[in-house]
Amino acid sequence: MRLRVRLLKRTWPLEVPETEPTLGHLRSHLRQSLLCTWGYRFRAFFTPE
Numbered sequence: 001m002r003l004r005v006r007l008l009k010r011t012w013p014l015e016v017p018e019t020e021p022t023l024g025h026l027r028s029h030l031r032q033s034l035l036c037t038w039g040y041r042f043r044a045f046f047t048p049e
Helices: 023-033
Strands: 002-007 010-015
Touching: 010 023
Parallel strands: none
Antiparallel strands: 002 010
């Protein structure tokens, strides 16, 4: 599955290997692949608004 992730007016592509991932899988894949690129720690916690 291909997604676009937008944070602070910056958009990055994100490819997830599963065809129908759960929210937990999406969150962990996002942490592992994009957070370090954006300058966040791997163990950063996000809460829904």
